[in-house]
Structures are given as C-alpha cells and as structure tokens.
Amino acid sequence: MREFPWRKILLLLLFIYLTFFSVSKAIETEPPVETSSAVQWFNPQRINVFIILILFFAFVLYFIQRAKKGESLFVRRIAGLDAIEEAAGRAAEMGKPILYISGIEDMDNLQTVASMIILGNVAELVASYDVPLLVPICVPFVLTVAEESVKQGYVKAGRPEAYNPNNVKYLTQEQFAYAAGVSGIMLREKPAANFMFGSFFAESLLMAETGFSTGAIQVAGTANIHQLPFFVVACDYTLIGEELYAASAYLSREPKLLGSLKGSDLAKFLIMIILLLGVVLESFGITKFSSWFFVQ
C-alpha cells in the first residue's frame, strides 16, 4: 500500500494560501479612495472554490497515478451498467438495432461529455455483437463528437468496416420536435434496447414512455434531478446522478477514469466530514467555519 502524499498536498495548500490570501488581504487593507471597474484574473472572494477544486484535483491525480501503476482499484457493481451488455446480447439474438440517445444539451455540459464516453464503450460492445447502433442527435456539434466516438468504438472492437456513418444522424435542435423524431424511430425501427444517457428535460418521459410501449429494454441515466423520476418509472434500469459519470469508468476500466472515480469518492468522504463538523459547530453557535464555505 502506497503512502498518501500528505506532504505534497500540504505544500500545495500552503502555496495557495500564501499566494492568494496575501493578495486578498492586501486588497482588503487598502483604503477605499475611489471605485472603478477593471478586468480581474482572480476573484479573491471565491478562494474557497479554488482551494476545494485544487484539493479535488489532487485526489484525482493521486488515484490516476495509482491506477496507472497497475494497482487494481475496486469499484462496486452498478446494476444498470451490467444491463447494457445484457441488452446488447438481447438485440443480437432478436436481430434488432440498439438506440442510443445522448440528451439535448451541447458539449459544454458535463453530462453530454460523459454520455459521449459511454457511447464509445457501447459502440465497442455493439460492434462485437454485430447489431446496428442508431444514434439520433439533437445538437449539431454533438453530432461530430458522436460520429467520432462511435467510429472509435468500432475501431477498438476491431471492426471498423462495420461502422455505418448513416446511423449517427442529426434530427433537429428543437426539444419537442426531437422527441417526436426519436419516438418515430422507436416505433418504426423497434429497437431491442434503448439507452438514454445525458442531459434531458421535459422530453424525457415522452421518449421513455414510447420506448416502454415498444417493449425495448431501457437503460437511462441523467443528473437532471427533475427528470430522474420519469426514467425511474419508465425504464428498466436508471443511473442516478453521479452513477452516470461513474459509468464511463466502470465500462472502460481505463486508469484515468477509474482514478477520477476513486478521487471523487475520497472527496465525498471529505465532504461528509466537513459537513458533520459544520453541523456540530453550527449547533454550538460557531458560524465562522460554515461561513468560509459561503459562495457569493
């Protein structure tokens, strides 16, 4: 078992403190002579966000290093993700396609980024089963990324010739028109499995309910909490919130992704300790600790 690099992390934190706290103190102590606006490279009022981010990155980098050295990192079983392979097998048996929906947000949304990574893994799996993978896309830029992900998946599976660019297609950027288009594909192509991973809004139930009516196995995942109830009721398996981000690491077992998953687990543990400490101090009337976490 490797020793945790506390010394490096402490030195890093000390560096952050000396650099930015001293800057913020200098700004605070200056007498307010006149006011004027100027471009700021650093907002000293958000130092808490910066420190927590650095700490989070340190955790992630530490675990990535461990994973790269070949250490086996345990990740618990996630039922919804095991179902993906089961669904692909079922599609192969039935000779029907698989439908993958990546949500309706652009690539600047982390859920769409996670969805594209999952798409690559699903494409790799589907390529080995030799069933068509249909990917209707809502946002134009996501189309190019999705094409690339699917193509990479087929290449990784050793079957680049099986990749059909016509199966990854742009429908429309309008939310409900996209939902109508996807529902049409579900009804006409009758996919054996529907995968819905990404950022969804009011169209989630329309698509999930149509998919349910066609009898397809449905696996969905989103971090949009208002849409999760619809997926829970209409899909066979649902990835809730962070499980969506964990999915890419779980499926690929890549050191970088596994490292970030383990790093986020450690961050969650730290958050729980901070939360408990904050609650105890607040209960005794000490508010200084919790006020440090206040973001303006």
Next chain:
Amino acid sequence: MSLEEGKIMGTEEIIWNAVATFLTLCIFTFLYKDNPFYKFAEHLVVGVSAGYFAVILYYNGFVPKLITPLRQGEWVYIIPAILGLMIWTRFSKKWSWISRFSLAFYIGSGTGFAIPLYMQNYVIRQLSSTMLPVGFTTWALFTNILIIIGVLSALIYFFFSKEHTGFFGGTAKVGIWTLMVGFGTGFGLTVMGRVSLLAERVVFLREYFIELKYYLYILFKYGLPLS
C-alpha cells in the same frame, strides 16, 4: 382572439387555427398507434424546426459573433472562424483528422468552464446550505436532523469504492429511499404541470370548434365571410 375576449375569429384566423387544430389532432392520434397522420405531423415539425434553427444559428450566432466583429476590425475572431472551418474537413476522409483539433478545443474549454461552476453551485453551495444547527428543542432543529441524515445517507449511496453490504449497505438503502421520496414529490409536481398543458390544449380545441360553428353560421346565413 377568442370567445373569452368577446371577438369572433376572421377568415384568416379560422384557417390558421384549423392548421393548428389539425396538427394537434394528428399528434393525439399517436395515443392509438403509429399512423400516417402522426408521421406527417412528426416529419413536418422535425423538418420545420431544423430549418428554423439553421436560420436562428445564422442570425444569432454566425453574424453577430463572427461577421460583425470581423467587420469592426476585431481580428482575434479569426481564430474561432478557423476552428469552425476545420470542422468542415469531416467531409473528406483524408483530412477529417483536422476536425479533432476543433472538437478537442471545444470540449476542453467547455469542461474547463463547467467544472468550477459545478463545484461552486452543486457542491460548495449545497454544503454551505446543509451546515444547519441541529437539536431537539424546536421542530425546525429536529427537521434539520432529518435533512442531515438524508444528505449523508444519500452521499453514502454514491460511494463506488465499497460494496453496499452490512451497516454501509443499510445506510445506502436509507439514502436511496430518501432519493425516491424526493423523486416521488418531483413526479407528482411535474405530472400536474403536464395535466395543465393538456387542459390548455383541450380548451384551445373546444374554443376553436365553437368559433368555427359561429363562423359557419354567419357564412351560410349572411353569405359574408368575416375579415
């Protein structure tokens, strides 16, 4: 214009509302099964919206964010223009690899912007708001205990490094129950919103058919279509 506003529809409104009514009914036929009417409405809305968004992107994106700044001599905008043009290399099998630079730039910058925002809004703000005083002296302090237990057990559910067994598994179960209670509440709230949308559509159809009845009555009785 509607009956409630005390006015009767003219010929133009009757025609355009007939289109809206027809398309609404076409979509409602989906409740029976897939059919040519639904297919027609679906293809129409997908096609029209795709064209509409192409125009929107041109006038709200391409012109104000590239053409106008370049005309004003802000040459730095040539960089995104080149990145945009690089995407077009996807049409060539030989040069399509060039488009990956644009993809990498967009995904990298997008993620870079998103991570601090997520951390700020979904982690630190939540953490700060959950640091609540607890106790048994008042009802508010007691409910805070429930909030803390719910948050901690839900966090435990999202631990991937440990199998959900024993005490840990029990706590994770409390966490998933907490989440399901929240989902149930959200489901009920949203379904009520959807029912109100359906009610609005039904009212629209009802009003249209009443208006149509008046219009046809006036047309056949007096032979004068309303303008």
